[in-house]
Amino acid sequence: MEYLLQQIFNGVVFGAMYALLALGMTVIYGILRLIHFAHGALITVGGFIFYVFFTMLGLPFVAAIGIVIAFGGLLGIVLDVIAYRKVVGGPEVSMLITSLGFYIFIENLMKLIATPQPYPFKPPAFLDRIYSQWIITFRTVDIFIIITSVAIMLLFNLFIRKTKIGKAMIATAESGETARMVGINVNRIINLAFIIASAIAAITGFMWGSKYGQISYDMGFMAGVKAFVAIVIGGVGSIPGAMLGGLILGMLEMFSVAFLPPGYAGYRDGIVFFILILILIIRPSGILGEKEVK
Amino acid sequence: MEPIKPPFSRINKTVLFLVAAPVLFFFLWIAETTLSKYVILIITFIGIYIVAAVSLNITNGYAGLFSLGHAGFMAVGAYTSALLTFPVKLRQPFALPHLPLIFGGPEFQWPFFPALLMGGIFAAVIAAIVGIPVLRLRGHYLAVASLGLMILINAVTMNIRNLTRGSIGINSIPKYTNIFWSYGWAVVTIYVVWRILNSSFGRAMMAIREDETAAQVQGINLLKYKLFSFTIGAFFAGIAGGLYAHLSGAIMPWVFSFNLTFQIVIMVVVGGQGTLFGPAVGAIILIVLRYALKPLEEGLGIYGLIELIYATLLIFIMMRKPEGLLGTRRKLSS
16 A cells, blocks of 8 residues: 555656646647657756756755756747747648757767766755655655646646736647737747746756756657657647646556566556557547547 | 659669669679778668668658658567577577477578568568557657657567567677678669659659648548558668668667667658658768768767767758758648
8 A cells, every 4th residue: 555655656756747848848739730859858958957057066956946947948949949940831740850850969969068977966955855754755856846847837827828928829829820810929929838848848857857866968868758658648739638648657657667577667668658559549639639630 | 543654764764773773783793892891891781771761761751751660660670580590509508589380490590581571571560550540640640659669669679588688689690681682672672662653652652741631532542551651661671670680790779779760860851851862862971971970989089979960960951951962842732
């Protein structure tokens, strides 16, 4: 029973991180119909920026996180302006290829700068305390991850529903043409979507690093691809779906590690994609999504 | 559908092929007798990459789908062919199982050619199983599903230790592949793709690429043609994988990772998606570039430089000349 609760808790923590990534990806997908492969790379960048400013330069935690967010947002603008704006409007595939190119570019740049070795990653002391007197064992960083993710998701939902720009974002996702016709500056909306999504991904990089205890140049690849799996599980194009999908994916992954015989632990990533293919067979529209089958 | 071109132009092209192929092999023969072993190895590698890139172009270039699973299919072909041809004497010390009865029993070692074909067929079967559900969906689902398939295959090769020896990989694979095998298959691949293009199959594929709805209205069975292009691409990917296994003599799961897929994708994009010789040109340019830059990378100790240049090249091509080096700009129907 305790074991089960512990695994559920772990699943929620991982699920929260997947959900955050999936949130950013689904917003970009909704507006541009782009599977944003480079989204994963932003986790890596976020993790390393935090490492540089917090561990190496010794800045206060809040300042380091602030820099991570700012840098993530900035990178979002850069990606949007120098890359996607030039290929938007072409076939969907050319955006996909471009984002693939950017992923590889960022990954190998990180490899050049940071060398292929993984770095040990320690969160600040107040997030590194271990509590085990209650039913489950957890670190304060786990609680931080859950609270921050819930806060970000709630804020994002408020932003989408209550503010004018948020509503414009939904309108653009529904139909870019129509949005342009009613006077929405679509380019600005796309830009904003990239900033928000990238900033969130960069914070997730910090969470990811502190959860795994290390950061490396290629950590973003799996994370990014899994975030897309989360989107497919939840339903492509649906924001609550992305969050739900992330949570489910985190749970499934934890459970597959915890409850399968030890010899099968190596299949962890394999299982995730097996689930993806299974879902595409049974219910391609996902749990909360609308049909997109042609 | 009637062929668009008059029949005699096809005959001319067939003649061209029949003339060009022996000329190519004559040059390869000269190369093999005069050049150093290292250079021959690189040239042979280029041939394998031509097979891989030209076959990826069927899916990504002509059918307008986007597959990222090519390395996975290459892994299937490589492992199948390596296991079938593995010497019987060495199976015991390598802890590899003997062949089951349907593949000839414990005392049997397959010859190279049928083993290679088997690898291709096996890759194609896997492509068909995954393709049937996934290809019903919008094109970019295939990108993620095929990438997922690649990771799944990677996980399987890493973990079925008594069949693939896990992360150690299999070595001492008989080295059958030489420059003629590699370019023989390259010529076959290009010929097959060229014949497909000039058939109703190819025209249906390209019609789907241009406009799915319009193609469907014309009575084209979308799933059939998409599946056909995906499986035939996977078949040649399996062949390329088998050729690779018998050239390098050793295969490890990490060889067939995302990086390999990415390289092949760049070859296709740089050379020109949807052009017959583009991917081959892309393969030649990128491999030559790789080996030309290798001393620089190793000398300066900055690993990842080549991938960085590849990625930059890809982004640059996508922004400046998305049709690739050999492509002509098509008017986009939006």
